[in-house]
Amino acid sequence: MEGFFLEYGNLLLRWLHVIAAIAWIGESIYFVMLDLSLHAPKGEHSKRLGVYGEMWAVHGGGFYHNQKYLTNPAELPNDLHWSFWKAYTTWLSGFGLFMLLYLLKADIYLVNPASPWEWARNMSGTEAGILAVLFLVVGYNVYSRLCRIISPTVNHDGWLSVAVGVMMVLVAWLTTQIFPGRAAFLITGALMATCMSASVFFWIIPGQRRMVKALKAGEKPNPLDGAWGKQRSVHNTYFTLPVIFLMLSNHYSFTYSNEYAWVIMSLFIFAGAVIRQYFVLRHTGKNDLRYPAAGVIMLALIGWIAAPSPATPVAGLASGAPAQAAVTIEQVHGIIAARCTECHSVKPTQPGFAAAPAGIMLDTTAETLQHAAQIKLVVGNQYMPLANLTKMTDEERAVIAAWSGQ
Ligand code: HEC
Numbered sequence: 001m002e003g004f005f006l007e008y009g010n011l012l013l014r015w016l017h018v019i020a021a022i023a024w025i026g027e028s029i030y031f032v033m034l035d036l037s038l039h040a041p042k043g044e045h046s047k048r049l050g051v052y053g054e055m056w057a058v059h060g061g062g063f064y065h066n067q068k069y070l071t072n073p074a075e076l077p078n079d080l081h082w083s084f085w086k087a088y089t090t091w092l093s094g095f096g097l098f099m100l101l102y103l104l105k106a107d108i109y110l111v112n113p114a115s116p117w118e119w120a121r122n123m124s125g126t127e128a129g130i131l132a133v134l135f136l137v138v139g140y141n142v143y144s145r146l147c148r149i150i151s152p153t154v155n156h157d158g159w160l161s162v163a164v165g166v167m168m169v170l171v172a173w174l175t176t177q178i179f180p181g182r183a184a185f186l187i188t189g190a191l192m193a194t195c196m197s198a199s200v201f202f203w204i205i206p207g208q209r210r211m212v213k214a215l216k217a218g219e220k221p222n223p224l225d226g227a228w229g230k231q232r233s234v235h236n237t238y239f240t241l242p243v244i245f246l247m248l249s250n251h252y253s254f255t256y257s258n259e260y261a262w263v264i265m266s267l268f269i270f271a272g273a274v275i276r277q278y279f280v281l282r283h284t285g286k287n288d289l290r291y292p293a294a295g296v297i298m299l300a301l302i303g304w305i306a307a308p309s310p311a312t313p314v315a316g317l318a319s320g321a322p323a324q325a326a327v328t329i330e331q332v333h334g335i336i337a338a339r340c341t342e343c344h345s346v347k348p349t350q351p352g353f354a355a356a357p358a359g360i361m362l363d364t365t366a367e368t369l370q371h372a373a374q375i376k377l378v379v380g381n382q383y384m385p386l387a388n389l390t391k392m393t394d395e396e397r398a399v400i401a402a403w404s405g406q
Contacts, residue, residue, distance in 0.1 A: 181256030189246025241272030
């Protein structure tokens with residue numbers, strides 16, 4: 001029963017998380033579009049009021065006339081709309097999911113028995129859980145330090161972007177060495193998302209509060225408060241597509257169960273950023289196709305790196321006969337029954353599993369055949385059996401690799 005409630009809690013939290021993230025990122029994309037679509041005000045009245053830019057739009061059966069002021073609106077109403085709950089809800093629900101899915105079973109999901117580092121292989125579940133959380137806390141602090149040291153008055157934002165890019169490649173490499181691939185992708189995505197939400201919490205909102213306070217007191221706000229907020233907000237714009245990719249990658253084991261998972265992860269982060277850059281520029285009327293072209297090249301490169309290599313012939317099979325024809329479904333299903341059905345069954349016997357994970361049941365040969373392609377993929381890239389709990393041998397993997405899947 002406990003397993004069922006965890007599973008149901010997972011579904012509800014995920015629902016909340018995805019909705020909050022859509023609302024937050026949707027708003028972020030909308031405001032970037034708005035900011036870059038502003039034109040100098042045309043009306044005399046607006047000019048006199050000091051309007052910086054305006055945009056007309058038609059939507060939902062009506063016309064909208066947005067006007068942006070920098071730090072000098074003549075008066076501020078009390079019912080000012082603030083944006084922060086969407087960011088906080090996304091982070092909190094995401095962290096809740098991380099606790100439920102990874103921290104509760106940290107010994108299976110966060111300890112990497114194949115890590116090249118002995119200390120990482122020998123970590124307990126608790127230690128791995130603490131280390132994962134430290135990645136988020138320390139990672140955000142390093143990012144924030146970089147902003148403060150490299151571009152303190154928003155004067156070297158180009159160099160800052162380079163430094164943040166290098167930092168993300170380093171994080172991608174470190175996490176894939178320490179944690180299992182799936183967790184490494186998630187932790188890197190969660191770190192980027194933590195930088196985004198923490199920037200809203202520690203920089204963007206406090207800066208805006210100081211600006212509002214100064215305006216209400218009839219003083220001139222410090223323009224750096226606006227500039228620092230904008231700097232973080234610009235980073236958030238380029239983080240959105242990579243973060244969404246890293247969250248989705250969890251369902252595609254070919255991305256992270258790969259020797260070069262850190263290269264794949266880095267390429268996805270940069271591909272997301274350049275594709276976003278194309279849309280950012282488009283709002284200003286530019287149509288620079290070099291950005292999506294660079295993105296497409298990176299995505300093609302990922303496909304090339306991630307594609308499984310052709311099956312290696314199985315040693316010990318009757319010589320002369322084509323290897324694939326030699327492996328029978330009975331042989332394969334025998335291996336599956338021994339190594340997979342503890343978890344992938346109508347009634348899993350592995351403790352903590354209330355239902356077949358990922359909805360995949362492998363009790364019968366028909367089911368094994370139905371999932372042939374997926375089975376070959378996850379066994380080939382060593383993602384399954386999970387943490388090799390059921391101790392599958394290399395010979396068994398070779399048999400499955402040589403199986404034609406029919
Ligand atoms: C200890 C439990 C356990 C064992 C043993 C196990 N699995 Fe899994 N399997 C899981 C879990 C948990 C997931 C869901 C993880 C996820 O969402 O990626 C999963 C997911 C999968 C998926 C879907 C992966 C995807 O990319 O969506 C396939 C296919 C799969 N397992 C096949 C197998 C095969 C084949 C074996 C035996 C060689 C096996 N599993 C053994 C726990 C197990």
